[in-house]
Amino acid sequence: MDIYFQDVGFTYQKGTPFESKAIYDIDLSIKDGSFTSIVGHTGSGKSTVLQHLNALKKPTEGTVTIGGRVITNASDNKGLKSLRKKVGIVFQFPEAQLFEETVGKDIAFGPKNFGSTEEEGLLKARELLPLVGLDETFMDRSPFDLSGGQMRRVAIAGVLALEPEVLVLDEPTAGLDPQGRKEIMTMFYDLYKNKGLTIILVTHQMDDVAAYSDHMIVLEKGTVMKEGHPKEIFKEADWLASMQLGVPSTVKFARELEKKFDWTFDSLPLTTDELAEQIINRLPSNGGGSL
Structure with a gap:
């Protein structure tokens, strides 16, 4: 399901003395089956764009097209409820939204809200637990007796229970340690590859953008500044710095190697595996240059 923004703007409290324009002239495209990252520093408009992705907000100006549905x-x-089933949003700290007495009932709440029976909802919950790294023994446990990471996985399962075609992730690793962040992002990437979900990641973590995304959108002061493949955008490290954004640690290290050894990489390495492969190819035993 493709998503398009055309000349989209949104103004809070429009027509009052307190009106504030959050985004303007937004043109962007998110293709079905892509893994898209949206980046920008605080105040760039990320949160407002996110809320247009499933019509939590309607544009003040322009049009948002989600699949075949045009929103103005x-x-x-009243006609937007079915759309919100197709585009699921995992908000920051989703574990704060848990409220049912058992894990199974919490995951089943969404399907029940859309017409499923309790039995159908609980069956869906049982099927989803392994996908988020939990087993059936969690079904009857209280979500409030779980660790923070486990609670987050239950909340994510609750979004997946609606069987969305698009999954929007708002800083999904906030508050997690490096290992927890890696586990959560690996889980989302597996869903992307194995379930055919379109993933939209809103994040400050440039290493995650580099490792998982095939499309990147940079926001600044409420509008789109650049859109393209991460490999192309991360080449412009100085420009990103002017936007108060960084580059992945792998890119930073590659640039340091280029300066120190007068190298030019064949293509910008975004992951440690890509960087290691290019370094190995430069070793004398592999016919490359000297260190």
Whole structure:
């Protein structure tokens, strides 16, 4: 399911003395089956764009097209519920939204809200637990007796229970240690590859953008500044710095190697595996240059 923004703007409290334009002239495209990252420093408009991705907000100006549905400021709110089933959003610290007495019931809540029976919802919960790294023994446990990481996985399962075509992730690794961050992002990438989900990642973690994304959108002061493949955008480290954004640690290390050894990499390495492969190819035993 493709998503397009055309000339999209949004103003909070429009028509009042307190009106504030959050985004303007937004043109972007997110293709079905892509893993897209949206980046930008605080205040760039990421959160407002995110809330347009499943019509939590309607544009003040322009149009948002989600699949075959065109949303404008005049769109009827009553017709948007089915759209929110297709585009699931995992908000920051989703574990704060848990409320049921058992894990199974919490995951089943969404399907029940869309017409499933409790039995169908619980069956869906049982099927989803392994996908988020938990087993069936969690079904009857209280979500509030779990660790923070486990609670987050339950909350994610609750979003997946609606069987969305698009999964929007708002800083999904916030508050996690490096190992927890890696586990969560690996889980999302497996869902992307094995379930055919379109993933939209809103993040400050440039290493995650480099490791998982095939499309990148840079926001600044409420509008899109660049859109393209991460490999192309991360080449412009000085420009990103002017946007108060960094580059992945692998890119930073590659640039240091280029300066120290007067190298030019064949292509910008975004992951440690890509960097290691290019370094190995430069070793004398492999016919490369000297260190």
